[in-house]
Amino acid sequence: MNSFTFEAQAARVVFGEGCLAQLPHEVERLSASRVMLIATPGRASLAARARELVGNNVVEIFERAVAHVPQDIAKLARQSATESSVDVLVAVGGGSAIGVAKAIALTTSLPIIAIPTTYGGSEMTPIWGLTEEGRKETGRNPRVQPRVVIYDPQLTLTLPARTTASSGLNAMAHCIEALYASDANPLTTAAAREGLKLLASALPRLAVAGEDREQRSAALQGSWLAGYSLGTVQMALHHKLCHTLGGAFNLPHADTHAVLLPYTAAYNRDAAPDAMRMAAETLGVEDTPSELLALAQTIDAPLSLREIGMREDDIDKAVSLAGDRQYPNPAPLTVDRLRALLDAAWRGDTEYVTAFD
Numbered sequence: 001m002n003s004f005t006f007e008a009q010a011a012r013v014v015f016g017e018g019c020l021a022q023l024p025h026e027v028e029r030l031s032a033s034r035v036m037l038i039a040t041p042g043r044a045s046l047a048a049r050a051r052e053l054v055g056n057n058v059v060e061i062f063e064r065a066v067a068h069v070p071q072d073i074a075k076l077a078r079q080s081a082t083e084s085s086v087d088v089l090v091a092v093g094g095g096s097a098i099g100v101a102k103a104i105a106l107t108t109s110l111p112i113i114a115i116p117t118t119y120g121g122s123e124m125t126p127i128w129g130l131t132e133e134g135r136k137e138t139g140r141n142p143r144v145q146p147r148v149v150i151y152d153p154q155l156t157l158t159l160p161a162r163t164t165a166s167s168g169l170n171a172m173a174h175c176i177e178a179l180y181a182s183d184a185n186p187l188t189t190a191a192a193r194e195g196l197k198l199l200a201s202a203l204p205r206l207a208v209a210g211e212d213r214e215q216r217s218a219a220l221q222g223s224w225l226a227g228y229s230l231g232t233v234q235m236a237l238h239h240k241l242c243h244t245l246g247g248a249f250n251l252p253h254a255d256t257h258a259v260l261l262p263y264t265a266a267y268n269r270d271a272a273p274d275a276m277r278m279a280a281e282t283l284g285v286e287d288t289p290s291e292l293l294a295l296a297q298t299i300d301a302p303l304s305l306r307e308i309g310m311r312e313d314d315i316d317k318a319v320s321l322a323g324d325r326q327y328p329n330p331a332p333l334t335v336d337r338l339r340a341l342l343d344a345a346w347r348g349d350t351e352y353v354t355a356f357d
Contacts, residue, residue, distance in 0.1 A: 004185035009231060010142075011124060013224065015151040017213070020115065023053045023090070026148045030111050032088035036060040036081050038101050043093035046117065046155065050092050060084035065093070065100040067253050068246050071132040074103035081108060091146075094118040094167070095253060102128040102144035112146040117155045118167040119199070119219055120254060121174050121227025124149060127235070129243060135321070136247025138235075145231075151224060153217040161210060164219075165301040166254035168203045171223040172196060172292070173238050173261045174230035180268060180275035181233035182328035192229040193282045198222030200283050200295060207299040236329040238264035241342075244322045245310065255308040258301040262293035262353045263345040267337065269356060271330035293353045304348030315342050 014022055027035060035058045039047040044063055051058045062080050066073055081089070081104050091101035092115045099122065101112045106128055114123035126145040129138040156164075178184060178192040199222035202215040209215070230239075241264065242256045266289040269276055276288045285291040295301075302308050310318075319339045326333065344352035 004183065006185045006187060006232070009124070009126070009145060009228065011146055012148045013151065014148065015221070015224070017154050017217070018152060019150055020049070020152040020155065021053065023050060023113070023115070023150060024055075026113055026150065027054060027057060027088060027090070030088055030113075030147060032111070033057055034059045034085055034087045036062060036084060036086040036089050038062045038065055038077070038089060038091045038097045039093050040065045040096050043097065043117070046092045046115075050090060050115065054090070060086055062100070065097040067096045068131040068136055068250065069096070069099040069103050069129055071130055073100060074130055078104050078107060081110065086110065088113060091115065092117070095120040095122045098122050098146070099129060101146075103130060105144045106141060109143045112144070113148045113150065114146040115150045115152070115155070116223075118159065118163060118254070119171040119223035119226075120167050121171050121223050121230060124224060124227030125231030127231065129247075131247040134248045136243045138243055149224075151220050153213060153220050156216045156220060157211050157213070159210065161207060161300065163254065164206050164210065165203065165296070165299040166252070166258040168199050168206075168219060168223070168299070169261050169292075169296060169301055170254045170257035171226035172199050173242075173257050173264075174226035175199070176261065176265055176275070176279060176288070176292075177236050177238050178226075178229035178233050179278055180272035180330050181236065183233050185232070188229040188232045189278070191225040193278060195222045195225030195229060196279060196282050199226070203295065203299050234328050236327065237267060237331075237333065240327055241318075241322055245305070245318055248318065248321055249310055249314055251305070251308055251310055255302045256305075258296060259303065259305055259308060260345055262289050262296060263341050265289040265292055266353045266356070267341050268330045275330070287356065289353045289356075293350060305342070305346040306348065310346060312346060315339065315346060318342055
């Protein structure tokens with residue numbers, strides 16, 4: 001039996017239809033009275049709903065959150081929090097808003113209440129990311145772990161099909177990497193397998209019936225388990241590549257995860273046989289990477305890096321950035337293998353994924 005070290009996370013999870021209404025209670029539980037709302041411009045209406053619930057306790061609204069959290073946006077957000085003397089951060093929306101809240105908490109230790117509306121899972125992790133001059137730095141710090149996460153499936157009913165597909169595959173990537181993580185443990189493995197099962201079942205149904213409340217709830221529960229599992233173990237090749245490409249080329253975060261997942265799984269197929277077997281058993285298939293590709297095709301997710309805006313000329317730079325630091329990964333990280341992976345993912349060469357012994 002493998003040895004492991006496990007440290008429990010401290011997040012409080014509130015899950016259920018209509019539970020957004022519990023936001024005032026959760027603010028009160030934290031003994032907070034000066035709320036800063038954080039959102040992207042596209043989530044202004046949701047921020048307005050949150051403001052109505054919290055009322056006069058809202059002293060600052062920051063609606064300039066963007067993907068990959070550029071350092072200048074982080075600086076502005078921190079200044080706003082300081083000048084308004086806020087004592088709690090409420091992030092509404094996807095990973096961009098939650099990422100900005102984490103950037104503030106990293107330097108202030110302010111508590112975060114996260115209200116996710118996609119399946120990215122960052123609300124369940126102590127992982128932060130900041131981008132400067134085309135390079136995205138990430139790290140772990142318990143200060144950025146949201147204290148409370150409110151999962152209200154009603155907030156996902158109008159999530160566009162493309163966002164549903166890409167962010168759902170993003171969550172599944174958390175599960176796959178948690179299964180082959182160097183510091184995996186029985187609890188994260190169980191959470192990853194259940195999250196994988198829920199998402200793989202829900203995503204195809206949501207592709208044709210986006211307002212299916214039962215499947216929205218299942219997908220959101222799957223993303224919770226996915227985020228939890230990833231937040232407890234170390235990230236490997238898949239997440240490092242996604243962070244590299246997002247920071248260097250400003251590629252859409254969830255779309256990058258969706259494209260790369262079958263390719264990074266194929267890269268690690270032979271080096272992580274137990275993890276791939278567990279995933280295949282959970283999905284009820286023979287080969288995990290091939291099934292991930294088939295799922296992406298079924299739910300109309302993006303299938304190549306070229307499709308989401310990466311230039312072929314950027315592959316060499318991406319290889320250099322991705323390979324300049326070593327990190328735990330089942331298969332060795334070499335320049336030639338990384339270039340082959342990124343070249344195939346750029347072209348959408350499915351044979352890279354499906355050709356195996």
